[in-house]
Amino acid sequence: MAFCALLCRLLLVAATAEAKWIVPGARWRDTEGNLVNAHAGCVTVDKESGKFFLFGEYKVQGQVEGGGVSVYSSENLATWEHHGMALVPIEGHPYISPSHIIQRPKVVYSEGTSKYHMWWHADNSTYGWLLQGFAQADNITGPYSFVDATAPLGNWSQDFGLFTDYKDGKAYALYSNGDRKEGRDVYLTSYNNDITALDKVVHRFDKYDLEAPTIIQTEKSYFALMSHKTGYRPNNVVAFRADSLSGPWSQPFIVAPLNTRTFNSQSGFSLRIKGTKQTTYLYLGDQWDSNSLWESRYIWLPMDINENKKSLEVLWHDVYDLNIKTGEWKPIKGTTYQATSATTAGSAFAQEATFTDTGVILTGIYGNDSTVTFSGIEGSGKPQWVSFYYQNTDDMGFGDQPGGSPDRIGGSWQLRRIASVVVNGDTQNVETLYQRDTHKGIILSAPLQLMLNKGRDNTITIGGLSNGFDVKGADIEKIVVYPPEG
Numbered sequence: 001m002a003f004c005a006l007l008c009r010l011l012l013v014a015a016t017a018e019a020k021w022i023v024p025g026a027r028w029r030d031t032e033g034n035l036v037n038a039h040a041g042c043v044t045v046d047k048e049s050g051k052f053f054l055f056g057e058y059k060v061q062g063q064v065e066g067g068g069v070s071v072y073s074s075e076n077l078a079t080w081e082h083h084g085m086a087l088v089p090i091e092g093h094p095y096i097s098p099s100h101i102i103q104r105p106k107v108v109y110s111e112g113t114s115k116y117h118m119w120w121h122a123d124n125s126t127y128g129w130l131l132q133g134f135a136q137a138d139n140i141t142g143p144y145s146f147v148d149a150t151a152p153l154g155n156w157s158q159d160f161g162l163f164t165d166y167k168d169g170k171a172y173a174l175y176s177n178g179d180r181k182e183g184r185d186v187y188l189t190s191y192n193n194d195i196t197a198l199d200k201v202v203h204r205f206d207k208y209d210l211e212a213p214t215i216i217q218t219e220k221s222y223f224a225l226m227s228h229k230t231g232y233r234p235n236n237v238v239a240f241r242a243d244s245l246s247g248p249w250s251q252p253f254i255v256a257p258l259n260t261r262t263f264n265s266q267s268g269f270s271l272r273i274k275g276t277k278q279t280t281y282l283y284l285g286d287q288w289d290s291n292s293l294w295e296s297r298y299i300w301l302p303m304d305i306n307e308n309k310k311s312l313e314v315l316w317h318d319v320y321d322l323n324i325k326t327g328e329w330k331p332i333k334g335t336t337y338q339a340t341s342a343t344t345a346g347s348a349f350a351q352e353a354t355f356t357d358t359g360v361i362l363t364g365i366y367g368n369d370s371t372v373t374f375s376g377i378e379g380s381g382k383p384q385w386v387s388f389y390y391q392n393t394d395d396m397g398f399g400d401q402p403g404g405s406p407d408r409i410g411g412s413w414q415l416r417r418i419a420s421v422v423v424n425g426d427t428q429n430v431e432t433l434y435q436r437d438t439h440k441g442i443i444l445s446a447p448l449q450l451m452l453n454k455g456r457d458n459t460i461t462i463g464g465l466s467n468g469f470d471v472k473g474a475d476i477e478k479i480v481v482y483p484p485e486g
């Protein structure tokens with residue numbers, strides 16, 4: 001058993017080290033097998049090598065803030081190599097000590113200084129400063145040296161974004177100016193040519209009280225995406241559109257299917273991939289996990305932008321293949337196993353549900369004896385992605401906090417249930433499947449990479465694991481099994 005566990009683990013690591021496909025919401029592992037640990041950051045394309053560099057907040061177990069900024073590189077946005085810390089917190093430093101806030105880092109190359117510039121939301125632990133931090137490095141991977149932390153044109157700055165116009169190379173900062181009544185605006189402000197200081201306010205998104213801003217640029221348009229302010233609970237991300245950065249900007253509109261809470265994610269960055277055949281626009285969102293922030297995932301999805309309709313939509317795909325060279329992407333086709341083909345044990349049962357494919361959903365999944373089992377699953381003998389389509393109706397409330405609750409008044413809230421997933425009855429290798437709150441009647445999917453035997457007689461059994469409150473698994477609509485990569 002121990003040998004198998006080790007071998008299976010090595011196989012999984014080997015597979016993820018050479019990841020080719022993008023799997024939103026999965027546990028992304030770097031080439032050393034560790035979780036990709038760069039939250040709420042950015043992807044900067046290195047001009048010389050054409051490589052992608054991912055920067056983001058580094059968090060270890062139990063840690064909320066103060067971990068500094070880590071950096072990874074990739075050729076294809078799927079395989080990530082860790083280059084350690086780009087910005088290291090310094091004990092006793094007045095702005096970047098482990099007790100300070102270093103959030104939403106963004107990195108851009110400055111032609112003027114011939115250096116890479118990192119900017120972020122710099123703050124003290126109680127968000128009393130609302131500053132923008134600035135650090136520089138000669139090398140894209142750093143280490144970055146702290147330069148300053150300043151108030152942008154004398155104002156406050158909370159969630160931070162940075163945008164570079166591909167037509168003229170000019171850089172802009174985006175920042176919400178906090179939660180106090182006098183604030184609640186989002187600023188779009190241009191940098192000077194060297195990107196060493198801010199120049200002038202280009203537009204102010206007045207009193208929408210939004211955060212986590214990013215801009216994606218198309219041939220004719222600018223779309224500014226932002227989320228509402230609900231902490232780590234996801235909500236409906238909105239976009240504004242304009243022909244020019246100074247406006248006029250459109251009314252905000254919702255970018256993903258209602259009640260999916262933007263597929264359980266928050267905006268923060270976006271990326272334009274101009275290939276030889278197609279330009280693809282990617283939404284780079286964060287799926288925060290307030291129970292264990294360090295395990296938060298990434299929801300990266302293509303956007304469907306229609307210049308004539310002036311519309312933008314974030315599209316869900318369990319698994320997709322993006323070709324960086326041509327710019328083309330395609331969803332991977334999987335094999336679906338519906339709830340109607342599964343067997344139930346204990347108190348689990350199939351219940352009428354008009355909103356599913358088959359009109360039923362598997363519910364009452366609890367602990368290790370009230371389970372559902374899908375049988376006759378075809379496997380390849382190599383690691384494969386399996387998406388579990390589920391409904392979690394726990395409903396995210398605001399708990400005891402004032403301001404009410406979208407779904408429930410009072411009470412304690414949980415953002416997730418945890419299911420156990422067992423392949424071919426091997427209870428020595430229980431996979432944990434996090435199933436974040438969806439909404440009543442809303443089905444979302446969550447992926448796991450599993451080892452199925454070659455052949456058509458695999459089983460997958462789903463039970464419930466403890467999330468600290470209960471041992472319930474979410475309701476299951478179906479599973480989709482994807483072919484192995486490459």
Ligand SMILES: *[C@@H]1O[C@H](CO)[C@@H](O)[C@H](O)[C@H]1NC(C)=O
Binds near residue numbers: 125128
């Ligand atoms: C953060 O800064 C504000 C404004 O200077 C101050 O009032 C607050 O006490 C500071 N918080 C901490 C933990 O030092």
Ligand SMILES: *[C@@H]1O[C@H](CO)[C@@H](O)[C@H](O)[C@H]1NC(C)=O
Binds near residue numbers: 140
């Ligand atoms: C710059 O970073 C690259 C990639 O991590 C590394 O190979 C190279 O040695 C670094 N150069 C300097 C001058 O630090």
Ligand SMILES: *[C@@H]1O[C@H](CO)[C@@H](O)[C@H](O)[C@H]1NC(C)=O
Binds near residue numbers: 153154155182
């Ligand atoms: C700071 O932001 C507030 C709210 O957007 C605005 O009313 C005020 O004029 C700004 N102050 C400066 C110095 O820009």
Ligand SMILES: *[C@@H]1O[C@H](CO)[C@@H](O)[C@H](O)[C@H]1NC(C)=O
Binds near residue numbers: 367
């Ligand atoms: C099944 O769950 C029960 C109750 O939570 C627990 O005591 C038991 O150890 C579990 N059995 C297995 C085989 O995991």
